[in-house]
Amino acid sequence: MKEDIQRVVSQSIENISKTLDIADLAVVVEVGIPKRKDFGDFSVNTAMVIANKIGKKPREVAELIIENLPVEKEQLFKKVEIAGAGFINFHVKEEAIVNKLREIEENGERFGTSDLGKGERVLVEFVSANPTGFLHIGHARNAVVGDAVSRILDASGYDVVKEFYINDSGRQMNLLGESVLIRYKELFEQNQDLPEDGYKGEYVKDIASQIKAEKGDSLLEDSSEQASEYCKEFAEAVLLDEIKKDLADINIFFDEWYSEKENIRGAVGESDGSKLDQIKDLLNSKGVLEQREGALWFKATEFGDAQDWVLIKSDGSPTYFLADIAYHYDKFKRGFKSIINVWGADHHGHVSRLKAALRSLGLDDSRFSVVLIQFVRLMRQGKEVAMSKRAGTYVTMRDVVDEVGSDVTRFFLLMRSSESHLDFDLDLAKKESSENPVYYIQYAHARIRSIFRKAGETGIVESKEHLELLKAPEEIELVKKLLLFPEVVEDSAQARAPHKLAYYLQEVASEFHVYYNKCRVVDDDRQMSGARLYLISCVQTVLSNGLKLLGISAPERM
């Protein structure tokens, strides 16, 4: 519908530019939706935008535009008028709107998809939690946003790869191995204190018990280095498995599990650090490194960052940052046109230094972007649920999903802009009532299915033969809302903002519920019923396509 307005206005402007012999009139006609109903269905501010170029007052330009509209306007509009400072308001014929339903039906499951991305390869890296413990609610937000963004990009014609970066080497993993080994030794009465920053969670003891069950006391004979290494790998395997399980429970499946140990630090058998050496040499060849105070620094300040950063510590070991550069260099080398990272907001300081590094390597850092996820506070009875990962006392993502279910978890984490802090109200999430926005949308879908079951009993079938019968204001509003869906998906894709879609679906559900209460679908008038069934079938398509993009189920009944 918007495209129609855009087309006829553009044509009109073309006509004007010919008649008045003004060359440079080309503008992008932006079609808006007025807030007030008496301002019509669509409006355009183009007259105000080009008034200067023509040298007339905006309202006069608006008049010109209206006069020069192509004849097609007869079929489209009831009324076109000038308002305010120079807005042009279009009142569209009901039939023209309602006929657009056919596009929804014809496209079906594909309605809302586009070729915006033109098959461009995109890498979305998200979660990437260290396999040193269970996922918490912050990871869950990251996971759900990353997944929804991926789904939306996929629907928008991008070739998306979802990747989890396994941070499986370095200090944290060693610490985990040591912690498990200490718990293991405890099982044989060899008590020893956990290190200050060791892992204190109960699951560490569980893993130790599993090792005991498998290996008996044989680890006690190994050198502590060997034993710790074994514990580390055992724990990693167990925890990674748990992470995969947790993610699968909320409908998240990755295409790639990219191991730092194997891909960055060097494959098994390869000399450790090879990739790191390569990237270091590459950076060196660009002249952006500097030996200082016994360490090797990347001169990030030369690339706009606030400070320089150490790549090789004075003890000769590489920093995480060096590995990160290598990893992202590798993402570019793998041929991705755009590279999206979903990071916790506490990592925002790393964006500029990584961009600096990419630029220093001659890469186009505008192809790299980061979606920052602000913190989640779990609320219960109006109070924040206290958590301490250090002490091992925290509510895991699994706890939350077990309590409120996957659909609710996903929706709650998606309904807010990811750059806003989020209060996750467990009490509200648990309520199966009107207060809970997830059910509001799902209920609309279930209601539609229910109507179709009813229609099946009476033998009335949907039909597009008499769409002209659909002219109740609630019907027109509903159809107009449905037609916005492709645009909303595109918006969400471009802004990497699934919450826009979540909001939209609430609006669709609302328009539907209003309609339901106002107009009876299955009734004696078979033609009317057929047309209305056709309409709500389109509503169903939009709701189910939209929910799918959010990874939320569309139930048959509730």
Next chain:
RNA sequence: GCGCCCGUAGCUCAGCUGGAUAGAGCAACGGACUUCUAAUCCGUAGGCCGGGGGUUCGAAUCCCUCCGGGCGCACCA
């Protein structure tokens, strides 16, 4: 001190690539079930869009500044 995010109705938040009289949900109050699902709908009430300045035909939206909250600023990851 420097950087990023946030500040909109009692609460939680949309709107922010500038448009007309600023929205939703919840909470409050009053109504609608013999009907295709009341997990719904209708109505009432609720606002110096944190403060101040600027940019322009027009600012919640852009710029500056101040205030308040969160998070970063390692030879940790």
